[in-house]
Amino acid sequence: MKNKILLGLCCLAMPAHAQELIPMVQLHAGSFYMGGLGYNENFDEIPVHRVTLTKDFKMGATEVTNAQYEQFRPGHRALRGKNGLSVGDDEAVVNVSYDDAVAFCEWLTRKEGKTYRLPTEAEWEYACRAGTYWDYYTGDGLSDELCRNQTIVRDLKQVSLQVGKTRPNPWGLYDMHGNVEEWCLDWYGPYVADAQTDPVGYGTGLARVTRGGSHNTPHKYLRSANRMAMLPQDKHEMTGFRVVQADYPATEPLAQPVENYAVSQTKYSWTKVAGPVFNEPQVFVIQPQDGHTPFYTHNHQPAITWCDNGDLLAIWFSANQENEREMTVLQSRLHPGFTEWEPAREFYRIPDRNLTGSSLMRDSQGTLYHMNGVERAGDWQNLALTYRKSTDNGLTWSTPELVAPEHTVHHQVIQGPTILKNGWFMQACDAGPGGADGTALFISKDQGKTWTDQSHGQPLGEITEGGHGPVIAGIHAGVVQLKDGSLMALGRNNNIKGADGIPHMTMSLSKDYGETWEYHASPFPPIDGGQRGVLMRLNEGPIVFFCFTDHPQRTPEAQRGMMFTDRNGKQFRGYGLYAAVSYDEGKTWPVRKLVSDGKYRFLNGGAWTRFFEMDDHRAEPRGYMAGCQTPDDMIHLVSSRIHYSFNLKWLESK
Numbered sequence: 001m002k003n004k005i006l007l008g009l010c011c012l013a014m015p016a017h018a019q020e021l022i023p024m025v026q027l028h029a030g031s032f033y034m035g036g037l038g039y040n041e042n043f044d045e046i047p048v049h050r051v052t053l054t055k056d057f058k059m060g061a062t063e064v065t066n067a068q069y070e071q072f073r074p075g076h077r078a079l080r081g082k083n084g085l086s087v088g089d090d091e092a093v094v095n096v097s098y099d100d101a102v103a104f105c106e107w108l109t110r111k112e113g114k115t116y117r118l119p120t121e122a123e124w125e126y127a128c129r130a131g132t133y134w135d136y137y138t139g140d141g142l143s144d145e146l147c148r149n150q151t152i153v154r155d156l157k158q159v160s161l162q163v164g165k166t167r168p169n170p171w172g173l174y175d176m177h178g179n180v181e182e183w184c185l186d187w188y189g190p191y192v193a194d195a196q197t198d199p200v201g202y203g204t205g206l207a208r209v210t211r212g213g214s215h216n217t218p219h220k221y222l223r224s225a226n227r228m229a230m231l232p233q234d235k236h237e238m239t240g241f242r243v244v245q246a247d248y249p250a251t252e253p254l255a256q257p258v259e260n261y262a263v264s265q266t267k268y269s270w271t272k273v274a275g276p277v278f279n280e281p282q283v284f285v286i287q288p289q290d291g292h293t294p295f296y297t298h299n300h301q302p303a304i305t306w307c308d309n310g311d312l313l314a315i316w317f318s319a320n321q322e323n324e325r326e327m328t329v330l331q332s333r334l335h336p337g338f339t340e341w342e343p344a345r346e347f348y349r350i351p352d353r354n355l356t357g358s359s360l361m362r363d364s365q366g367t368l369y370h371m372n373g374v375e376r377a378g379d380w381q382n383l384a385l386t387y388r389k390s391t392d393n394g395l396t397w398s399t400p401e402l403v404a405p406e407h408t409v410h411h412q413v414i415q416g417p418t419i420l421k422n423g424w425f426m427q428a429c430d431a432g433p434g435g436a437d438g439t440a441l442f443i444s445k446d447q448g449k450t451w452t453d454q455s456h457g458q459p460l461g462e463i464t465e466g467g468h469g470p471v472i473a474g475i476h477a478g479v480v481q482l483k484d485g486s487l488m489a490l491g492r493n494n495n496i497k498g499a500d501g502i503p504h505m506t507m508s509l510s511k512d513y514g515e516t517w518e519y520h521a522s523p524f525p526p527i528d529g530g531q532r533g534v535l536m537r538l539n540e541g542p543i544v545f546f547c548f549t550d551h552p553q554r555t556p557e558a559q560r561g562m563m564f565t566d567r568n569g570k571q572f573r574g575y576g577l578y579a580a581v582s583y584d585e586g587k588t589w590p591v592r593k594l595v596s597d598g599k600y601r602f603l604n605g606g607a608w609t610r611f612f613e614m615d616d617h618r619a620e621p622r623g624y625m626a627g628c629q630t631p632d633d634m635i636h637l638v639s640s641r642i643h644y645s646f647n648l649k650w651l652e653s654k
Contacts, residue, residue: 047191120199148160152377154381178212189256263309268336285330286332304360439479463519472489504524545580572617576614609639
């Protein structure tokens with residue numbers, strides 16, 4: 001078989017009729033049981049179901065190589081070696097989208113006069129298993145020769161993607177476990193329990209199936225049963241494809257299951273409350289009750305907005321580990337007049353892709369906008385940016401668009417997007433995965449169709465009082481536009497010492513829409529791990545900043561807490577989540593108040609916060625905050641698990 005592969009590579013200069021471009025392996029019709037045990041994140045591998053393939057077909061002995069693909073698209077040679085991978089003629093081609101792979105198959109069909117296409121998901125698993133039902137066709141694990149740095153990474157290790165160099169499976173197919181992921185024909189969707197004949201998956205969907213796993217990712221994603229998917233337009237160094245030579249199956253595709261869920265489309269009439277209000281804190285992260293929505297142990301990094309029908313819509317990611325691939329984005333709603341949030345439902349998932357970072361925004365016409373990072377694998381360093389919108393209060397959403405398609409730094413979305421006075425959209429993103437990488441600012445001048453990184457990819461550099469740089473000081477930054485059109489931002493880390501000689505949170509100011517920033521010590525204390533503030537302008541005009549007085553583990557004891565004034569005019573030291581209000585565009589912050597009504601509570605803040613006590617001197621000690629303000633002037637602040645609601649009059653009250 002290896003000689004056949006080498007012959008296929010050598011024959012590229014021969015006439016098309018003399019030799020098939022791609023060495024193929026004959027596979028015979030048969031039946032097998034498709035799927036796996038379905039434990040935890042692998043819920044989509046069940047139910048195991050019997051599949052019958054009624055016709056013989058041929059499958060590429062290896063993944064399509066650079067030399068083979070470039071017969072079709074010579075310009076792709078410029079992508080060889082991107083991020084140090086796939087350099088040689090006989091290495092698997094990568095950086096190809098689903099449409100690129102389909103276009104190659106159509107070209108090869110015309111060239112050779114017989115039908116080439118991508119394999120269906122069922123054909124792929126049938127071929128990979130080769131009559132086995134172990135995790136891998138090799139048994140319970142993979143030998144070293146089949147492994148190519150099978151671990152979670154931020155920076156891809158440069159490994160060989162040369163095809164056909166290891167033992168084939170029992171049916172003569174090489175590199176079915178690892179090397180690179182492989183596009184399949186199907187739209188991704190849930191399995192059905194009924195026996196199927198020549199299945200082709202679903203007729204529509206969000207993402208196309210990929211199979212086999214790749215280099216630089218843990219072993220478990222290389223299993224025969226493991227299911228992955230990608231947005232069809234996505235491409236990166238982990239995914240290529242192999243071809244099938246056979247007619248397209250005539251089977252009718254499945255219809256995606258329709259969730260029996262209604263969202264009111266009646267416009268809500270908001271009524272402002274006359275006096276100060278602080279409502280009882282509520283839990284908004286509630287486990288799904290539908291029996292199929294994934295819900296993991298770590299629920300974190302929320303975003304929130306309001307809808308024209310009066311609903312509050314909150315989203316967050318759910319995962320076992322923040323840098324793993326099982327992550328999904330969930331949603332919940334609080335309907336007007338209700339005090340309890342709905343159980344969670346799935347909002348956005350691209351199977352086996354890390355989705356760290358989400359944002360929600362509403363424009364003046366009621367259109368909702370959602371942005372999300374999408375990793376090529378796990379971790380959260382190399383994200384692409386996706387964008388979609390809804391005109392029906394978030395019931396349905398447009399097809400995701402890759403508005404920043406490169407998987408790179410500067411793409412971890414932060415809640416708090418804003419529409420500037422000139423109509424431009426503004427979205428902040430962490431400039432890197434590190435705690436001191438700062439925040440990059442993206443601007444869209446066409447209502448989200450295209451976005452520009454205002455920093456032009458430049459790193460943060462050194463932070464000094466009065467110094468300048470290309471990005472905001474601090475990760476997870478909140479950004480607000482001032483009345484003179486300039487921008488002000490406050491973030492986590494990259495702190496500057498104040499006049500008192502101790503570190504302060506840095507205030508970043510920009511007069512050119514985020515292309516350059518000037519740094520100054522703010523009056524606020526630094527924050528750290530598990531903490532994210534909110535900076536926003538209120539309907540009434542003032543700017544409000546929600547943050548934390550200290551970090552419970554990393555702030556020196558002498559610097560913990562902040563001085564507040566109680567209702568009797570006495571000073572006290574308080575701890576935890578506070579609000580600061582500015583009436584002069586961030587120059588002074590005369591109103592400072594703990595986000596607590598003084599009532600004793602024992603609460604679970606979720607994620608990194610866990611349990612805490614709340615009373616007249618203590619508020620939530622840490623959490624990832626997100627906020628919005630509804631037309632009734634109520635401020636809605638969510639942490640990693642808890643929803644607070646109050647108004648400016650309460651903040652200003654004694």
